Amino acid sequence: MNRPAPVDIAHHAHLSGMFAPQRDEVDVRDLEVEGHLPDLEGSYLRNGPNPRFDPIGQYVYPIDGDGMVHRVALSGGTARYTNRFVRTPQVVAEEKAGRALWAGITDPYFPPADEVGSDLANTMRELPDINVVRHGGRLLALAEAAPPYALGSELETLGRETFGGALPVGLTAHPKIDPHTGEMVAFCYMLDAPFLTWSVFGPDGAVVRAATPIDGADRPLMVHDMALTETYIVLILAPMVFDLEKIFTGASPLDWQPELGVRIALVPRDGGAVRWFSTDTFWMWHTANAFDLPGGDVAVDYVEWRYPGALTEHDGPNPSLLRRAVIGRDGVTRTTLHDRDIEFPRIDERLWTDRHRVVATLGRSGSQRLPSGSADALFWFDVDSGADTVWSGGTLSPGEPVYLTSTSGAGYWGSIATDFTDLTSWFLVFSADDPGAGPCARVRLPIRVPAGLHGTWVPSG
Numbered sequence: 001m002n003r004p005a006p007v008d009i010a011h012h013a014h015l016s017g018m019f020a021p022q023r024d025e026v027d028v029r030d031l032e033v034e035g036h037l038p039d040l041e042g043s044y045l046r047n048g049p050n051p052r053f054d055p056i057g058q059y060v061y062p063i064d065g066d067g068m069v070h071r072v073a074l075s076g077g078t079a080r081y082t083n084r085f086v087r088t089p090q091v092v093a094e095e096k097a098g099r100a101l102w103a104g105i106t107d108p109y110f111p112p113a114d115e116v117g118s119d120l121a122n123t124m125r126e127l128p129d130i131n132v133v134r135h136g137g138r139l140l141a142l143a144e145a146a147p148p149y150a151l152g153s154e155l156e157t158l159g160r161e162t163f164g165g166a167l168p169v170g171l172t173a174h175p176k177i178d179p180h181t182g183e184m185v186a187f188c189y190m191l192d193a194p195f196l197t198w199s200v201f202g203p204d205g206a207v208v209r210a211a212t213p214i215d216g217a218d219r220p221l222m223v224h225d226m227a228l229t230e231t232y233i234v235l236i237l238a239p240m241v242f243d244l245e246k247i248f249t250g251a252s253p254l255d256w257q258p259e260l261g262v263r264i265a266l267v268p269r270d271g272g273a274v275r276w277f278s279t280d281t282f283w284m285w286h287t288a289n290a291f292d293l294p295g296g297d298v299a300v301d302y303v304e305w306r307y308p309g310a311l312t313e314h315d316g317p318n319p320s321l322l323r324r325a326v327i328g329r330d331g332v333t334r335t336t337l338h339d340r341d342i343e344f345p346r347i348d349e350r351l352w353t354d355r356h357r358v359v360a361t362l363g364r365s366g367s368q369r370l371p372s373g374s375a376d377a378l379f380w381f382d383v384d385s386g387a388d389t390v391w392s393g394g395t396l397s398p399g400e401p402v403y404l405t406s407t408s409g410a411g412y413w414g415s416i417a418t419d420f421t422d423l424t425s426w427f428l429v430f431s432a433d434d435p436g437a438g439p440c441a442r443v444r445l446p447i448r449v450p451a452g453l454h455g456t457w458v459p460s461g
Contacts, residue, residue, distance in 0.1 A: 017423075035441040039407045048068060052066045079443045126143065221237050227290035296328055346360050398428065414429055
């Protein structure tokens with residue numbers, strides 16, 4: 001097959017404006033701070049799709065694009081910014097060639113051996129561009145369903161991480177760390193049987209449960225996120241089915257089949273039999289948290305959509321809702337907690353597996369017309385009282401909010417935001433006690449940070 005044509009990035013919604021790729025890598029200390037940085041000692045890290053070179057063929061956000069990890073390190077009231085590409089073998093080969101060699105993930109084109117060598121010929125691009133976590137002394141850039149990449153103290157790429165060969169297939173982008181046990185629990189989906197596996201890592205990062213098949217998974221599905229309780233792994237399986245044959249017809253390999261409905265798996269963490277439940281069709285990208293209820297039921301809070309947006313050809317309204325599903329004796333009961341145009345739900349992760357009260361999300365205020373995939377507000381929802389708090393950014397478009405712990409015990413929320421008008425980027429810090437009052441500190445970042453995906457807070461020490 002001939003090499004595909006370049007993507008018209010100037011007219012691509014997710015390759016221009018606030019989404020335009022950042023090609024510069026910098027390391028700048030003593031950043032300008034407006035307001036007062038509280039007693040935060042640690043690093044905010046964020047990953048996201050960022051093509052190293054202008055793409056060829058197709059570009060489907062958010063599953064295409066090379067990883068770039070951004071770090072805002074805070075210490076003693078000062079701030080430092082660093083960003084680095086995650087240098088997979090594909091990125092290294094393209095840097096040597098000075099141009100894109102691999103097409104998008106939905107393209108039936110793979111570079112030949114005379115361009116990339118026999119080891120990389122006819123391979124797919126690796127995409128550790130979704131999330132970044134730290135566990136057991138490892139800093140990991142996470143992909144959708146593949147081995148993560150380990151990063152060093154200066155965000156340099158150390159290499160593909162297979163955990164000593166114990167997880168050669170890898171894991172997905174949203175493992176969960178149990179704050180009580182220190183374990184990291186993960187899952188991975190695959191295109192062939194057994195289709196879904198789960199694994200556990202001890203507090204030291206060692207694999208204590210290698211990839212274990214989930215009985216009852218019967219087809220290859222895209223499953224982006226999971227939730228964790230003291231007792232269960234919660235997996236919501238929406239009917240986004242992989243059909244690789246479609247690539248060779250020029251169509252997406254992802255096929256939305258709403259007639260299949262949604263299946264939910266409660267996977268006992270003690271290795272017991274999987275409990276399966278069914279409910280009406282919906283799509284879910286992200287969970288906020290889950291917890292066990294008296295009597296054996298499970299509650300999970302998540303953002304629900306009618307269908308998966310840009311990944312399908314479905315038309316029509318697609319509102320998002322913060323919902324709670326109770327799963328157990330009465331099957332699956334779903335109730336709406338808040339009706340807003342939102343995504344990226346986060347909580348204070350020290351409460352994972354326990355009851356939580358506040359869910360923070362990214363969203364749209366409805367007061368202005370925004371580019372596709374952009375936001376202009378942050379919301380904090382009280383799931384007990386039903387109250388919500390809103391901060392409208394005006395010309396600032398914030399990213400995913402992440403909870404920041406301080407040395408004094410006070411809580412804060414952090415978010416990278418970019419100004420629509422001049423494309424300057426800022427790191428914003430909000431007091432968790434009164435986030436609606438706006439940022440207590442704004443850190444001016446030295447370069448524009450493209451709108452991206454997921455991050456984490458890593459306290460010092």
